[in-house]
Amino acid sequence: MPKMESPKSPLVAQIQGLHLFHFDGAPCAQRVRFALGEKGLARGREEKFDSATPSAVSGEPGHWVSRIVSLVKKDHMTPAYAAIHPNMVVPALVHDGDLYLESLDIIEYLDDTFGGNPLIPGAPELRAATMSRVEQAKELHKSIRYVTFYWGLGRLAMLNPKERVELATLAQQGNDGENLVDFYEGYSNRTIPESVYQDHLAKLYAAFCDLNLELRDGRQFLMSDELSIADAFWSMKILRLLECGYPVREHHPELFAWYQRIYQRPSFQNEVMGNNRLTNRAFRAKASIENLFGKGLKQAVSALAA
Template sequence: MKIEHPASPIVGKLEGLHLFHFDGAPCAQRVRFALYEKGLVRGREVKFDAADPASCRGEPGAWISRRVSLIKHEHMTPTYAAIHPNLVVPALVHDGELHLESMDIIEYLDQAFGGAPLVPKDDPDRLADARALTALGKDLHRSIRFVTFRWGLRGLARLSAQAEVELKASLANGDDGEQLLAFYEDYDSRSIPDDVFVAHLEKLNGAFTDLEHRLSDGRASLIGDDVSMADVIWAMKVLRLSECDYPFARCFPAVWAWFDRLSSRRSFREGVMGKHAFMSRAFRAKASVEHLLGIGLRREVLKRVA
């Protein structure tokens, strides 16, 4: 979605491609995957709010990385709220034009930079299938948030009282389209209740049962043999859940084999993992310890998936 009159004075100054992102955020990982699929690699790192002429310059064949730390809550600051009124990553600026919504950004990149299409425009059936699977992936974004905050992040993601006040102030001009405020208010006061967690987990288990069935005909990718936008959105869900020890190999072997193929692409290894590799290992190590203690997501899934 292109934003016509961005509130931020920084946006109009940016030349070339600038991505506001966080290494561990699945929504940003999707866009980095697509950028690499288009042959656009990670360029220099600049502070997300840098506006001096040197930091605003673009780089041919690359995108400038403007990392917005979700850990330090930089996405909840007034400066970032002027870029993304819903206070979430990613946001992409291309030659002074602001684009929001990860899947819209991927469609935009597909149009703007050739390469193998991620949106299969020439085949109406595959296009409809890709759009339906992508829409389902978007719907389940909240379920990933509930499940992985319960097991991956736990108390680490709670906001201080001060941060909650700042979040409210920064959202004053947005519509909280991502429901961050409601989520953090509940989360901070009583963690994630069991029934809410189980409902979200069951939605995800159901969706992966369907993907397993879809992939069981031997296709290489979700809507045929070529990688599409549907693979992009679903692969990041598998990555995030597998970091929390969701037992894909055991419960959904065809999904795991598909993910293995996709994650060997350069776009995944460098675009998605790159600087996220260390955090990813840390999440996996934490989940292994939980497993040894007889708790964790693996156990919750195995209780419910045969």
């Protein structure tokens, strides 16, 4: 069963209905939004992430209330958010005063609680295979972070010394379960060796080759002809890497065709891409230029394939 957390923040207990703390461009939040869409729950009104006014905490039937925690403005590294999510990452879901952290736990909870398309198969064998693919995707989340920061976000994502001290202070009071302190220290000081980024890229490349092979049997979705939670986890990796210039179609054609099927679903179009189109285009344009000048992911992936 998904885990229900006890938050330090008094805001959580006041919330009615479904509220998602998220960021449009974050893959971990995108997979939850995709699941919400598949469950027939649409994005509703926007509220400031820390607003506790009576109108802000109310629910919206058939919808989820959107509370943006901007990763650009570093909202996630504030005491207000750390009191909701001690790891200082998105997403976090609150349903009628109960808090759920971890995108996997959140999707399991949504699947147990709401109708719409089932995302976790009932048949034991398929269920076990699906959850093992999801575990693999979870483990590779770290690789997505390293690859997308290095080849996508670049300097934009570095923290200055003051921000790093603030992060370390908040982390001492919370869990820092995603190791943000160490990562930002190395990333911002450029002390992470290039080989570490290359290794993470190689891990993703190997996993995509494997998935590509499986999809050759003609199945519609990753695990079978039915959509599942595995599609939610893996498609957001592809979305993010396409934004960073990874040549998915050239290197993994069946995986790309599968991604297109997911991409066209209303849940993807509305809940994942909805407010994300401009940023998506901007990242893709930046990545195309880097690929054109021979400094992008295209070259790095070609070197792995050679």
